[in-house]
């Protein structure tokens with residue numbers, strides 16, 4: 001097995017880690033954690049140290065590491081079919097998964113188009129939206145609009161519709177920039193304004209834009225209810241209702257990027273349900289396989305599918321990825337959906353969320369925090385600090401206290417797997433405050 005030191009050194013030599021300034025690993029600014037195994041909410045290194053995975057390994061893990069039910073499904077699938085190309089072939093896991101996803105959208109969104117990660121799902125939705133208008137004789141509708149502070153991935157297409165400077169600025173010359181609309185961020189309320197008022201104010205700007213530019217606009221893309229990588233920005237479902245109305249009125253597609261917020265994260269299975277709407281395109285990934293294997297999917301309304309259905313090959317959607325619809329990933333997804341039903345997860349999460357809010361009160365009331373907020377199984381709080389090193393200091397202090405928390409700028413957030421015990425929740429809340437106190441200079 002080797003020890004931590006051995007794996008750290010070899011990893012720094014052989015691996016280019018994602019979203020990382022590699023020098024920070026060698027200088028200790030950003031400690032690299034060698035993980036030997038995981039069980040439940042815990043990750044273990046080679047020397048027996050443990051870390052509570054309070055951010056679900058970048059928001060993917062729903063039911064804990066090494067989950068016995070997902071493991072069993074994968075072992076069974078391994079002996080049947082590991083992979084087959086999806087162009088020209090099909091298999092039972094992908095058919096069953098597609099049928100069940102359709103059912104979860106109440107039969108409104110279907111014709112599941114698969115890829116491997118969130119960014120490629122978003123790319124597919126953008127391409128499909130444009131191609132829909134092209135096939136409908138309206139190729140001039142080729143621009144996209146998005147929200148200030150939005151995040152949709154790291155590929156060139158998704159950076160162009162994203163708005164997080166750190167990831168995007170250097171690549172600006174390569175990007176086809178979308179137009180940004182004000183975020184309905186509840187924190188921006190003027191005195192006396194409610195979250196609904198903020199939503200209406202932001203939607204009024206969207207309306208002004210669409211009035212003038214709807215003829216060149218293909219789609220409006222949003223992260224429903226919570227803008228994740230932009231700082232766990234939360235907003236009222238009213239904004240989605242208004243956006244849906246405006247997109248309908250101006251013949252513009254509404255793309256809901258639920259890569260982060262899908263699968264119960266915001267308290268409902270899909271976040272858009274809270275606005276009682278359906279998008280034209282729905283992008284899913286992360287929690288889809290319970291955090292086990294790469295898989296993403298784009299679901300669309302029938303009218304989108306119909307616009308591609310033709311004798312001419314070029315009117316079809318000719319996009320593909322080699323691992324599209326991998327059977328193992330689909331079985332992990334099916335096992336994940338089974339757990340939602342067997343364990344009545346959405347209801348259990350509601351009870352957990354109430355308890356965890358109470359446990360987080362000391363953090364919410366801490367003299368150096370502000371804007372404590374919660375949406376379903378996501379909690380966030382902003383820290384009163386201008387110090388750009390705070391983020392890394394907090395990360396290191398939390399790790400010392402056996403907790404994996406990775407602030408976004410000066411925002412600490414919690415996005416735990418859905419299987420935390422009361423004891424683990426208590427430990428997490430307590431250690432977060434301790435880590436905060438230890439990291440403030």
Ligand SMILES: Cc1ncc(COP(=O)(O)O)c(C=O)c1O
Pocket residue numbers: 117118119120122151152153154223228229257258259260261285286
């Ligand atoms: C809302 C949203 N969309 C898209 C993505 C990109 O997903 P991936 O990292 O799997 O490419 C992310 C990743 O964090 C995300 O949060």
